[in-house]
Amino acid sequence: MSGHTEVASGHAELAARFGTPLYVYDLDEVAAARRELADALPEEFELYYALKANPHPDVVRELRTGGDRGCKAEISSTGELAVALAAGFTGADCLYTGPGKTSAELDEAIELGVRTFSTDSVTDVRRVGTVAVGHGVVVDCLLRVNSANASATTSIRMTGTPSQFGFDSETLADVLPELRRVPGVRIAGFHFFPLSNAKDEASLVAEFQHTVELAAGLARDLDLPLRVLDIGGGFAAPYGVPGSRGSYPKLRAELTDVLDLHFPEWRAGSPRLACESGRFLVGTSGTLLATVSNVKVSRGRKFVILDAGINTFGGMSGLGRLMPVSVRLDGREAERASLVGPLCTPGDVLGREIELPVLSPGDLVAIPNAGAYGPTASLLGFLGRPAPTEVVVRGDEVVSVSRLELRRSAAP
Missing domain, CATH: 2.40.37.10 (Lyase, Ornithine Decarboxylase; Chain A, domain 1)
Structure with a gap:
């Protein structure tokens, strides 16, 4: 401050x-942050903006624009969905997250065209499926994974501990057969979010490398072809103190190398790759x-x-x-x-x-x-x-x- x-x-x-x-929010600064992050990532990545960071409609609208490198919307409530739609997103542009999604909000989201959900438990997947069946549609579910271990020991940890977020990675083999039988859903891939506000580029890169390796191992061991892999975020920006956004000059090359090793077809869209950011884009x-x-x-x-x-x-x-x-x-x-x-x-x-x-x-x-x-x-x-x-x-x-x-x- x-x-x-x-x-x-x-x-x-x-x-x-x-x-x-x-x-006072400066849209030129928002646009600059979006360009910086897009340039730091392989061009095949889709970038989701986490509306919880700042749901002001003008800010959200600025992040949607930008041609092929504009953001999609990561939301966790019907209120955020309403903002996203008002800013010009469609329901299909949204990834709906959160561990406590109710039938009522799922009903509204699916009615408004949302077709991709990050899910955190068997109950969550079942509820999404029940509502989807009621609408006569099949929706994609990403399984949010709570890894049993992590790479970075600094920053704000979002994985590796007991949590309301995600499936514990060591339990996925036990529950996946049941998830595959849930009507109305297609298990489309994994969603990770291991840390927030990474201390430095080395910490972020190491976490992403660990995530990609873990995702590939789970997909192989579970015989689960991944259509989508969301590796999360962690891009840093100061909060209420002087300073500048994090810098990631090595990230693109490091991600390219680890993806080449574990997902040889990733450039052809197998799997589709995504990450997300809130504070970096608007802070x-x-x-x-x-x-x-x-x-x-x-x-x-x-x-x-x-x-x-x-x-x-x-x-x-x-x-x-x-x-x-x-x-x-x-x-x-x-x-x-x-x-x-x-x-x-x-x-x-x-x-x-x-x-x-x-x-x-x-x-x-x-x-x-x-x-x-x-x-x-x-x-x-x-x-x-x-x-x-x-x-x-x-x-x-x-x-x-x-x-x-x-x-x-x-x-x-």
Whole structure:
């Protein structure tokens, strides 16, 4: 997190025009991230954008465009499906994921044309099949695999431990005969997601190599021809701190080598290959602007109170933990203080006893790299405060201005 009074003039003008807290998303930066990631991967890969990172329709629409290298949509709710459709995707462009899919949401998804689902259990596959049969269609199911071991020991682990996500790899041989008999589904391949926000390129490459090797071994041992192999993500970007996206200059060559070894026909589409990304594609596109509401001292400790707290910048990209903040001083006089939000809870802390520039009420603070896991990953409903305004820009042009609203309505 970078808080300083030397806010870019364009941001200051937007804050004066639309007020704070204010998210600003730069579509040029979104497009640049998409190009970088597409260039880092073999051209045969399909790239899915995980809408949970930022479901703003303009951001999603930007990632859909781009000709042959535009993204498809990875969704995990009918709400995200609605956003994807509004952004121009079709149901056939979507991969529906999540361990707790209900019959009602599956009914809606299949009705709207979704035909590929990532599944996490026998019950999940059965439920997908039952709904598909009701619609008179056959849908593709990818089996999400929770590997018994992993390569990278750093980053946020998403596999190798007991989990609600995926089939434990060592149990697939026992359950696959039953899965093959489920009406309404075709077992089309595997879906892996072993880690998030890889520490470095070497960690990511090693994980992908392990994933490809494991997928090939499972397909051989289970006699399961793979039509689709989704190797997951893990592409890194900073969150609320200064910095740039991860760089992957060796990734294309390393993936090519391991795929040549284990899937000789991959260039001909056997299997179709996919990976996914959220934060890398949108994280660096966003800036959160907030205003210092008050500065106070309590028992010798200073508190800088912003009009944006965990209801605005919730830290969910850290999987529930409050993110440590790092504030750039820009040569200004420094002091130690706690940076907090406006909520009536002692948990509304963005940084405890951190080094800050000396700030006063009315100062504008810019939090960089806030394009992923922003409003929809925050406690928007807590205390009934209005959601932050979101402005989308392309260069100097304001594309849209909007704000999420929570409304109570009578249940059906």
